[in-house]
Amino acid sequence: MDNEDGAHVYILRCSDGSYYVGSARRGLERRLSEHNNGTYEGYTAKRLPVVIVWSEHFLNITDAIAVERQIKGWSRAKKEALIRGDFGALRAHAKRGGK
Template sequence: MTVYMLRCADGSFYVGSTKQEIEARVWEHNNLPVDGYTAKRRPVSLVFTESYERITDAIARERQIKGWSRKKKEALIALSYDALPGLSRRSHLTR
């Protein structure tokens, strides 16, 4: 199972998960006539992936990332894992 993040043409991010090959899933986001978040924000480009053995782990990670701020998502894309704790909403509330 793959958790992925796309950058949309409008600069926003889309977070999803899939069992299929990631290239095929990105192609679907860019080409299928399906109503959804990315349909009106094409083209999209793949900016991040993580793989999981268990579906439950992938779904939990997808939900976690969806709740993150834009800055935190950008740090994840840049693989700046050390910056993530400082960008959490809880961390900002206690400052």
């Protein structure tokens, strides 16, 4: 899985209940391990452990980055609708201004 083409976009739930949106080019499990090992300073390093609550694979890294940026701009409620797979709620949030 670590050598597959493309990239994953993912949402992590942090120990404080907040969400982190990111992307991984070298495998999702590897990236999760890097987060939980505190490999990189930043948002998740102070909110460990983290768990993956949603992910999607994209064949094209530019598509993954575009989706990552889009999701980062969403409200907590819209992210939670995506995590649940509640596409009706996603549409409702989109009608309220896109976030």
